[in-house]
Amino acid sequence: MGDIARGRRNDEPMVEEGALLWKPTDEVVRDSKIARYREWLGRSEDDYPHLWRWSVEHPEEFWSSIWEYFQVIGERGDGPVITGTMPGAEWFPHARINYAANALARAAEAPEKTAVVFRNESGLRRTLTNAQLLEEVARVRAGLARLGVGVGDRVVAYLPNIPEALIAFLATASLGAVWSSCSPDFGAPSVIDRFSQIEPKVLIAVDGYRYGGKAFDRTATVRDIAAKLPTLRATVWVPYLADPAAPGRPATEHAGTGAAGGEVLDWHALRGGAEPGAAEPVVFEQVPFGHPLWVLYSSGTTGLPKPIVHGHGGIVLEHLKSLSFHQDLGPQDVFFWYTTTGWMMWNYLIGGLLVGATIVLYDGSATEPDTGALWRLAAEEGVTYFGTGAPYIMACQKAGLRPAGLERLRGIGSTGSPLPPEGFAWVYSAVKPDVQLGSFSGGTDVCTGFVGHVPLLPIRAGVITCRCMGAPVEAFDPEGRPVTGEVGELVLTGPMPSMPVMFWNDPSGERYRASYFAEYPGVWRHGDWIKIMPDGGCVIYGRSDSTLNRGGVRMGTSEFYRVVERFEEIADSLVIDTGALGREGRLLLFVTMAPGHTLTEEFAARLRRTLRSELSPRHVPDEIREVPGIPRTLSGKKLEVPVRKILQGTPVEQAANPDALANPEVLTHFIPEKPVEG
Numbered sequence: 296m297g298d299i300a301r302g303r304r305n306d307e308p309m310v311e312e313g314a315l316l317w318k319p320t321d322e323v324v325r326d327s328k329i330a331r332y333r334e335w336l337g338r339s340e341d342d343y344p345h346l347w348r349w350s351v352e353h354p355e356e357f358w359s360s361i362w363e364y365f366q367v368i369g370e371r372g373d374g375p376v377i378t379g380t381m382p383g384a385e386w387f388p389h390a391r392i393n394y395a396a397n398a399l400a401r402a403a404e405a406p407e408k409t410a411v412v413f414r415n416e417s418g419l420r421r422t423l424t425n426a427q428l429l430e431e432v433a434r435v436r437a438g439l440a441r442l443g444v445g446v447g448d449r450v451v452a453y454l455p456n457i458p459e460a461l462i463a464f465l466a467t468a469s470l471g472a473v474w475s476s477c478s479p480d481f482g483a484p485s486v487i488d489r490f491s492q493i494e495p496k497v498l499i500a501v502d503g504y505r506y507g508g509k510a511f512d513r514t515a516t517v518r519d520i521a522a523k524l525p526t527l528r529a530t531v532w533v534p535y536l537a538d539p540a541a542p543g544r545p546a547t548e549h550a551g552t553g554a555a556g557g558e559v560l561d562w563h564a565l566r567g568g569a570e571p572g573a574a575e576p577v578v579f580e581q582v583p584f585g586h587p588l589w590v591l592y593s594s595g596t597t598g599l600p601k602p603i604v605h606g607h608g609g610i611v612l613e614h615l616k617s618l619s620f621h622q623d624l625g626p627q628d629v630f631f632w633y634t635t636t637g638w639m640m641w642n643y644l645i646g647g648l649l650v651g652a653t654i655v656l657y658d659g660s661a662t663e664p665d666t667g668a669l670w671r672l673a674a675e676e677g678v679t680y681f682g683t684g685a686p687y688i689m690a691c692q693k694a695g696l697r698p699a700g701l702e703r704l705r706g707i708g709s710t711g712s713p714l715p716p717e718g719f720a721w722v723y724s725a726v727k728p729d730v731q732l733g734s735f736s737g738g739t740d741v742c743t744g745f746v747g748h749v750p751l752l753p754i755r756a757g758v759i760t761c762r763c764m765g766a767p768v769e770a771f772d773p774e775g776r777p778v779t780g781e782v783g784e785l786v787l788t789g790p791m792p793s794m795p796v797m798f799w800n801d802p803s804g805e806r807y808r809a810s811y812f813a814e815y816p817g818v819w820r821h822g823d824w825i826k827i828m829p830d831g832g833c834v835i836y837g838r839s840d841s842t843l844n845r846g847g848v849r850m851g852t853s854e855f856y857r858v859v860e861r862f863e864e865i866a867d868s869l870v871i872d873t874g875a876l877g878r879e880g881r882l883l884l885f886v887t888m889a890p891g892h893t894l895t896e897e898f899a900a901r902l903r904r905t906l907r908s909e910l911s912p913r914h915v916p917d918e919i920r921e922v923p924g925i926p927r928t929l930s931g932k933k934l935e936v937p938v939r940k941i942l943q944g945t946p947v948e949q950a951a952n953p954d955a956l957a958n959p960e961v962l963t964h965f966i967p968e969k970p971v972e973g
Contacts, residue, residue, distance in 0.1 A: 298517045300710070301563060307488055309310055309716070309717065309857075309861070309909055310715075310716035310717050310719070310720040310756050310757070311716065311756065311903065312716050312730060312755075312756060312757040312758065312834070313755045313756060313758055313832075314716065314717055314755060315364070315718065315753055315754075316723045316732070316753075316754050316755060316756055317723065317728075317729070317730075317731065317753060317754040318753035318754070319750055319751060319752070319753070323731075324750065324751055324849075325853075327525070327623055327668070327750035327751065327796035327923070328619045328620055328623050328624075328625060328729060328750075329346075329619070329620040329621075329749060329751060329764075329889055330363055330750075330751065331767045332793075333346060333621065334621075334697070335819045339595050339697075340848075342751070343749055343751045343812045343831070344761075344830075345535060346832050347761065347762055347763075347831070348762055350764045351766070351767035351789060353378060353728075354376070354586070354765065354789060354790070355375070355376040355377055355831055357764070357765055358376055358386070358612060358765065358792060359376050359785060361615060361765075362387075362559050363613050366616045366630075367392065367397060367612070367615070368389060368392070368393075368396045368400055368787075369391055369392030369393065369396070369397075369581065369608070370390060370392070370569055370581065371387070371390055372387065372388075372389030372390045372868040373389060374387070374388050374389035374390075375388070377449070377461060377790065377942045378897060379392075380790070380816075380817060381787075381789070381790045381794075381812065381817055381818070381819060382433035382804065382807065382808050382811065382812050382819075383398075384676075384790035384794075385585065385762065386584055386585065386606075386608065386609060386790075386792045387484065387584040387599070387608055387792075388584070390453060390583070390584040390608060390609045391470065391581040391582065391584075392581065392582065392584055392607050392611060392847045393468065393579040393580060393581055393582060393607060394465075394588050394610060394611055395465045395467070395468040395469040395577075395579055395899060396581075397611050397615075397649055398465060398468075398645070398646075398648040398649055399425075399427060399429055399432065399465065399577070399648070400427070400711075401626070401647050401648075402425035402426060402428065402429040403425075403429075405425055405427070405430075405626075405651075406424065406426035406910060407424050408424060408425050408427050408558045408653070409422050409423070409424055409425075409653050410423050410424060410427075410428045410648065410653060410654070411423040411428060411458055411461065411653070411655075411656060412629070412652055412653060412654070412655045412656070412676055413457060413458050413655075413656045413657075413658075414655065414656070414657050414658075414672055414676070414820070415457075415505070415539065415657065415658040415659045416505065416506070416507075416508070416658070416659025416660055416663040416668070417505060417539065417659070417761055418663075420537050421458060421661050422448065423458060423579065425654075427722060428461075428462070428465075428567070428821075429577065431458075431566065432462055432465045432466050432469065432577055433466075433575060433577045433628075434546050434565075434566035435462050435463055435466035435566050435578060435579055436469050436578075436651075436690075437472060437567060437575060437907075438466075438564075438565035438566055438567060439466055439467065439497060439565070440556070440593075441687060442497055442528060442529045442565075443496065443528055444467070444470055444472050444496055444497055444498070445470060445471070445472065446470065446471035446475065446580055446582065446921065446970075447471065447472065447585075447587070448470075448472045448495075448496045448497075449473045449475065449493045449494060449495040449496060449497075449590075450463065450467040450472055450473070450475075450495060450497045450499065451475045451476065451493070451495040451497070451498050451499070451524075451890045452464070452474070452477070452498075452499045452500070452569070452636065453474040453476070453477055453478075453479055453481075453486060453498065453499070453500040453501060453513070453516075453517060453770060453783070454476060454479065454499060454500065454501050454533060454636055455479055455501060455504045455535065455635065455636065455658040456478070456634060456635055456636055456641060456656045456658045457501075457533075457656065457658055458659060459499075459533050459535075459562060459899070460476060460636050460641075460675070461645055462561065462714075463499050464476070464589075464645070467888060468588060468589075468607070468919040469577055469578070469579050469580065470580055471580035471582045471586065473587045473588070473589065473590060474588065474589040475489070475490065475493060475495070475589060475590040475591075475602075475636045476492070476589075476636040476637065476641070477489060477636065478635035478636045478637035478638075479501050479504050479511070479513050479516075480498075480506065480511075480635070480637075480678070480928070480929065481637060481889050481929060482516070482954045483516045483520050483523075483576065484954040485929075485952070485954030485955055486516075486520050487520055487523045487524070487956070488599055488600060488604070488650060488952075488954065489592050489600050489752075490520070490524055491523060491524060491754065491950060492599070492602045492799055492800060493525040493590055493602060493799050493800075494524075495524060495526060495527060496526060496528050496529075497519055497527065497528065497529050497530075497531065498515070498517075498520065498524060498527055498529070498530045498531070498893075498911045499529070499530075499531040499533065499534045499537070499562075500517040500520070500521075500532060500533065501513060501532075501694070502514050502517075502532060502534050502536045502537055503535065503536030503537075504533060504534070504535060504536060504658065505536070505539075505658075505659065506514070506659060506660050506663075507659075507660045507662075507663050508660075508663055508664070510536060512536065513536075517530070517532075518622040520656070521556030522757060522775050527556045527557045529556070529557045529558040529559070529560065529803030530556035530557060530559050530560075531550060531560055531561065531562060531565050532556070532559070532560070532562065533561070534561065534562070535854065538683065538857060546797070551704060551828075555765065567821065569640050570869065571602075571611070573730075577685055579758075582608070583606075583608075584606060584607065584608030584609055585606035585609065585796040586606055586607050586608075586609075587604045587605070587606060587796065587797075588605050588607045588610055589604075589607055589610075590602045590603065590604050590799055590942065591603045591605065591642070591739050592739070592814065593739065593740075594928045594929075594932065595628075596700045598863060600955070601810065602798055602799035602800070603740060603798060603800055604795055604796050604797050604798065604799055605694065605742055605793060605795060605796065605957050606792075606796040606899065608643075608729050608792065609686055609791075609793040609794070609796070610646070610742060610793055611649065611771050612792050612793075612923065613741070613742070613743050613765075613791065613793035614643065614646035614649050614742075614743065614769065615649050616648065616697065616764055616765060617643075617743050617744065617747075617763065618643075618646055618647060618649065618650050618652075619650050619761050620749065620764055621733065621735075621744070621749055621763055621764070622680055622706060622708065622733070622750060623650060623680075623706060623750050624647060624650050624652045624680060624706075624879070625650055625652065625849060626650070626651035627679070627681055628647075628650075628652040628653070628678045628679045629652065629653045629676060629677050629678045629679050629680070629703070630644065630647040630652040630653065630654050630655065630678075630682075631644075631653060631654075631655035631657065631672070631676070631678045631680065631681055631682060632644040632654075632681075632682030632683070632708065633657060633661055633682065633683045633684070633687065634682075635929075636932075637778045637886070637929055637930065638739075638798065638929075638930045639738070639739040639742050640674055640682070640710065642742055643742060643743065644656075645680070645799040650859065652680075655672075655676055655678060657669070659885065660865065661683070661880075662690070665812070666690055666694045666696060667696050667698060668688070668739055669683065670698035670701070670702075670828075671698075673701060673704060674698070674699065674700030675683065675702055676702075678703065678704060679703050679704060679705055679706065680704075680705070680706040680707075680708065681704060681706070681707050681708070682707070682708035682709075682710070683707075683708070683886045684709070684711035684738060684931055685709045685710070685711055685712045685713065685714040685715075685718060685734070686711065686712065686931060688709055688714060688718045688721065688722065689714075689715070689717075689718050689860065690885045691721070691725075692717060692718055692721035692725070693860075693863060695727060695732075697725045697726075698725070698726055698900045700884075700951060701726065701727055704730055705729075705731060705732065706725055706731045706732075706733065707730055707731070707732045707733070708734075708735060708748075709733070709734045709735070710734070710735045710737075710744070710932075711733065711737065711930070711931055711932070712736045712837075712853070712931075712932065712933075713734070713736070713834075713835045713836070713837065713853040714757070714859035715757055715854075715856075716756035716757030716857075717756075717758055717760060717857070717861060719732060719734075719754070719755075719756040719797070719831035720756055721813065722779035727752070729750060731750060732754055732756065733747050733748025733754075733760065734747070734748070734759045734760075735747035735748070735759070736759060736823065736833075738748070738821065738837045740794070740795065740810075740811070740821070741791060741794055742793055743761065743763075743791075743793055743797075744763055744766075745763060745766045745768050745785070745787070745821070746759045746761065746762050746763060746766070746768060746833045746835070747759060747760065747761065747763050748761070749759040749763075749764075755832065756761075757834065758832040758833070758834055759832065759833040759834065759858055759886075760778055760831075760832060760833075761831050761832065761833070761968045762833065764826070766787065766790045766791060767789040767792060768785065768786070768787060768792075768825070768827070768833075769783075769787075769788055769827070770782070770784065770785065770786075770827045771783045771784045771786050771818075771820075773817065775818075778827075779828070779829055780827075780828060780829060781826060782824050782836055783823070783824070783825065783826070783840075784814075784817050784820055784821075784822075784823075784824070784827045784839055785820075785821045785822070785823040785824070785825040785835075786815060786820050786821065787818070787819040787821070788818055788819075794819070795807065798810075813822070815848050820839060822838055822839055823836075823837070823838060824837060824838070824839050828917055830835050835853065836854065837852040837853045837854070837935075838852075838935065840935070840936055843855065843870065843882065843914075848887070850937060852870055853869045854910065855906075855910070855914060856868060856870070856972060858906055858909050858910060858914075859884070859902065859906070861884070862902065862905075863889060864888060864889055864892040864898060865886050866885070866887045866889040866890075867886070867887040867924070867925040867932075868884065868885065868886045868887070868925065869884075869885045869922075869925045869926075869935065870882065870884050870885075870916070870935075870939060871883045871885070871935060871938055871942060872884070873939065873942055873943060881917045882914075882915075882916045882917050882918075882920065883916060883917065883918050883919075883920065883942070884902075884916035884918070884920070885920050885921075885922045885965070886919060886920070886921055886922070887922055887923065887924055887925055888921060892920070892922040894920075899919045901918065903919075904916050904918070922957050922961060922964045922965070923961060923964060924939065924960075924961035924964075925961070926951070926956055926958060926959070926961050926962055926965075927938040927958060928955055928956060928957065929955060929956065931957070934951060934956070937950040937951035937962075938950075938965050941962065941965045941967075942965060942967055947962045947963065947966065950962075
């Protein structure tokens with residue numbers, strides 16, 4: 296089951312943007328979660344555009360209905376739904392709630408149902424039923440309480456995407472404490488930059504991990520991290536590398552690892568030993584709606600990462616809405632998203648528990664032992680919704696894969712970067728013709744998508760189906776006016792509950808306001824280029840601060856990469872416009888060639904001809920250079936702006952923080968002999 300067939304990939308023509316690939320049947324519409332909600336509202340005659348418009352024009356009614364419809368566990372309170380306006384809007388000011396109580400609400404209803412499936416690249420498989428998950432959370436909650444963790448204290452984790460990370464998070468949230476995590480591929484300086492800002496009380500860390508068939512010992516790194524966090528009262532070791540099949544067993548070799556990090560114990564001791572049924576029932580601390588749930592971080596490529604704080608209530612409402620109405624998930628679903636604990640999609644994935652889905656955690660490389668690894672996982676586990684990054688879909692398309700054994704699969708999610716039309720077309724020709732492919736775009740800032748898919752609407756190549764419910768997204772022109780059918784700045788004209796409640800250590804809110812509201816007072820500027828079509832469909836064109844400006848015409852980088860990376864000779868690419876406002880610069884294209892290929896004059900000429908014919912003469916680069924790799928953040932985003940700064944003479948160490956990158960060693964290949972002038 297799940298075998299991968301490979302087809303020869305020829306020089307395939309570009310797929311027309313907007314080509315119809317799928318449309319919902321009457322049965323799909325009738326059975327969708329959002330259609331049931333629409334009927335419950337008494338608005339069954341509304342098409343999606345009218346329903347969306349109502350949700351953003353009447354946010355009090357909409358978000359109050361979400362609380363009621365999903366029977367959110369907590370005290371709603373008698374006060375207003377929202378007070379104030381952006382950037383100081385406050386949601387449900389009199390409510391009391393706890394995320395973990397809502398995530399574990401179905402454990403008592405179906406104790407034997409599988410809540411969590413864990414797999415890693417070595418073939419290890421573990422599962423937890425609802426009852427087992429609840430017991431483990433109770434055990435770890437009691438252990439954290441013994442260490443003095445209470446409301447508002449911070450618990451940080453240096454863990455892969457393993458069940459222990461989920462358990463520790465839910466235990467932390469149940470106490471009203473604040474969670475933050477980094478994956479173990481982060482270097483010590485990068486972790487310290489993040490965790491030191493929030494002064495944690497407990498660190499939970501792994502001894503090592505495996506990736507791409509190799510083992511990575513992290514014990515020295517953990518000791519370094521602990522030594523730089525003076526507020527720690529305890530360091531808890533999870534011996535995953537030593538014994539991945541049973542990390543709850545004692546790991547006494549870590550005891551006494553030094554004075555740094557406070558008390559030292561292992562996961563086995565934290566959870567109170569091995570006797571089953573010994574834990575007290577979980578008590579969920581009811582906290583205000585905006586009480587900090589977790590701290591996520593910006594990429595930190597050009598400075599100290601911003602510590603972005605989300606609240607219990609905002610995340611509960613947003614993830615219930617998004618996972619149910621847009622991913623169409625419920626208790627019968629098996630939900631997978633390829634992610635690490637250092638990316639917001641981990642937080643989104645575990646939100647599947649809120650809607651009763653079984654969640655699949657995976658630790659390892661997406662391409663170990665080959666590019667089809669994740670599709671085999673999906674086939675073997677009966678995944679119904681498969682989420683990944685757009686680069687993985689494009690890698691599968693380039694490799695000519697044809698996954699099999701996906702009978703249960705009905706939804707695919709793509710995020711991280713724009714998915715070009717060819718990626719859409721590959722899914723429908725090679726994966727499954729009746730699957731719902733949802734390209735989503737949002738961000739760490741709100742831990743969700745602003746634009747995405749909904750089962751009520753058709754799917755077209757390269758087009759994001761709609762603006763999400765409750766997300767007042769518009770495209771602004773340079774004068775701050777909404778435009779349709781034109782590329783503009785992605786903005787939100789009204790608040791959403793999952794917007795940050797604050798940045799940590801930003802008591803005046805100055806850093807928060809500067810990040811989102813400096814350009815348009817009272818309007819959230821997200822930093823992406825977007826085109827909103829007359830029918831509500833959307834296209835994302837990349838970051839607005841890395842725009843190509845050629846001959847007075849603004850162009851997003853995504854359409855450039857779409858053409859360049861279709862060549863089988865090219866593994867990755869980066870395009871940089873060195874110009875400044877009002878000044879034409881040079882257009883430089885950097886390419887990393889696929890194995891067995893080199894950048895020849897003949898190939899460069901063919902690439903230029905293709906860019907000229909399929910895009911425009913403005914897209915023809917002034918220079919094409921071969922580099923050994925394209926710099927990316929730890930979450931996989933290309934570093935366009937930092938590379939532009941390096942080319943203009945900014946020292947590498949000032950242009951980008953190497954600890955925030957997956958491959959910092961490649962940055963030196965972008966240092967020019969002399970700075971590039973516009």
